[in-house]
Amino acid sequence: MTPSAAALLRWYDRHRRDLPWRIPPGQGAGAPDPYRIWLSEVMLQQTTAAAVAPRFRRFLERFPSLEALAAAPESAVLEEWAGLGYYARARNLHACARRVAAAGGFPRDPAGLRALPGIGAYTAAAVAAIAFGAPVVPVDANVERVMARLFAVAAPLPGARPRLAALAQGLLAQAAARARPGDFAQALFDLGATVCTPRRPACGACPWREGCAAAARGEAEALPRRAERRARPHRHGAHFLLGDPASGRILLRRRPPGGPLGGMLELPGTPWRDAPWSRDEALAHAPLPGLPWRLLPGSVRHGFTHFTLELALYAATLPAGAGTEAGWDWRSPAAAAAVVPTAMRRLLALAARGAALPSQAAPQRPDAA
DNA sequence: AAGTCGGGGCC
DNA sequence: GGCCCAGACTT
Numbered sequence A: 001m002t003p004s005a006a007a008l009l010r011w012y013d014r015h016r017r018d019l020p021w022r023i024p025p026g027q028g029a030g031a032p033d034p035y036r037i038w039l040s041e042v043m044l045q046q047t048t049a050a051a052v053a054p055r056f057r058r059f060l061e062r063f064p065s066l067e068a069l070a071a072a073p074e075s076a077v078l079e080e081w082a083g084l085g086y087y088a089r090a091r092n093l094h095a096c097a098r099r100v101a102a103a104g105g106f107p108r109d110p111a112g113l114r115a116l117p118g119i120g121a122y123t124a125a126a127v128a129a130i131a132f133g134a135p136v137v138p139v140d141a142n143v144e145r146v147m148a149r150l151f152a153v154a155a156p157l158p159g160a161r162p163r164l165a166a167l168a169q170g171l172l173a174q175a176a177a178r179a180r181p182g183d184f185a186q187a188l189f190d191l192g193a194t195v196c197t198p199r200r201p202a203c204g205a206c207p208w209r210e211g212c213a214a215a216a217r218g219e220a221e222a223l224p225r226r227a228e229r230r231a232r233p234h235r236h237g238a239h240f241l242l243g244d245p246a247s248g249r250i251l252l253r254r255r256p257p258g259g260p261l262g263g264m265l266e267l268p269g270t271p272w273r274d275a276p277w278s279r280d281e282a283l284a285h286a287p288l289p290g291l292p293w294r295l296l297p298g299s300v301r302h303g304f305t306h307f308t309l310e311l312a313l314y315a316a317t318l319p320a321g322a323g324t325e326a327g328w329d330w331r332s333p334a335a336a337a338a339v340v341p342t343a344m345r346r347l348l349a350l351a352a353r354g355a356a357l358p359s360q361a362a363p364q365r366p367d368a369a
Numbered sequence B: 001a002a003g004t005c006g007g008g009g010c011c
Numbered sequence C: 001g002g003c004c005c006a007g008a009c010t011t
Helices: A004-013 A034-043 A049-062 A065-070 A074-082 A088-103 A110-114 A121-132 A141-150 A162-174 A177-179 A182-196 A281-282 A332-340 A342-353
Strands: A234-244 A249-254 A302-303 A310-316 A329-331
Touching: A004 A182, A034 A049, A034 A121, A049 A074, A065 A088, A074 A088, A074 A234, A074 A329, A088 A329, A110 A121, A121 A162, A141 A162, A141 A182, A162 A182, A162 A234, A177 A182, A249 A332, A281 A310, A281 A342, A310 A342, A329 A332, A332 A342
Parallel strands: A234 A310
Antiparallel strands: A234 A249, A249 A329, A302 A310
């Protein structure tokens, strides 16, 4: 039997999540703001709603409109993005804002949106459906999981993705779904996030329980299947904390775009490689190799998507009168901790434990709750 | 089709 | 520890 879009929308009207990028209940039926919808969708790429919510509010305070974002320098956007990960999203977000502002607004159709930087098939469909009411279903991991269970698709991801997407689009044949495309999409997200969860799905609370092929066979939790993944290699690096006792600041530099943590500020360091770095090898990459660099006890471990990283930290003090080089960026430890990626923030915490920071300020992100 | 891009929360 | 998440981009 065909799953009822009307039944899902009834469930959504009663049980939907209250999220900051949705129109608040008391706000009336104002049209959704494409800027807010687009921003939330980019932040939500591979990132949970709980992690995005506080960062979404903070980002809007700093960049309240598309025009404000387009007028800002890229470095300000990257610093605001610090800690959210996948920093190419922030670079593409900024480039997209400039193009859309110059064009006078967002395209309203999926194909036009898809041509913008940082907007793939999913985000184009999500913005078109939620902000503009286009009759499309954005297919994210939630929708894939719901479809795989509803229709008992045993083929593994990612190969099964086209088939799962086609099944989702097929639901739009129902008039109830076409009448509310944005709500229908968000209803699928919420069903996947709160009921049809990856582990221990709450099938007893599901509005589609009757028509679910996987639930009928008692194998909902086993779907969707996934192709096997490779083991993650282990990599090593060494970074350098140069403190200036006269100013209480530390040295940062900007990473090149394209690679890991592209465009972000970091403590200067070696490249990351498979083998650990000897002291002599590491110091060849130090900002001032002649200084008496001190290897701090302990190390920082950080997991990336496809490798784990172990970082050593050397500390030294800038001698009075030492020359500085162009491109060196000096900041207080607290200011540095607020704008660097998490791996670097952990190095600053290691330095604090080792009493290697030039000031007493503890490295904490000001608004990371 | 496969690799490269973070980070946090959960088990 | 591994797995998961409102994916995009490159080759």
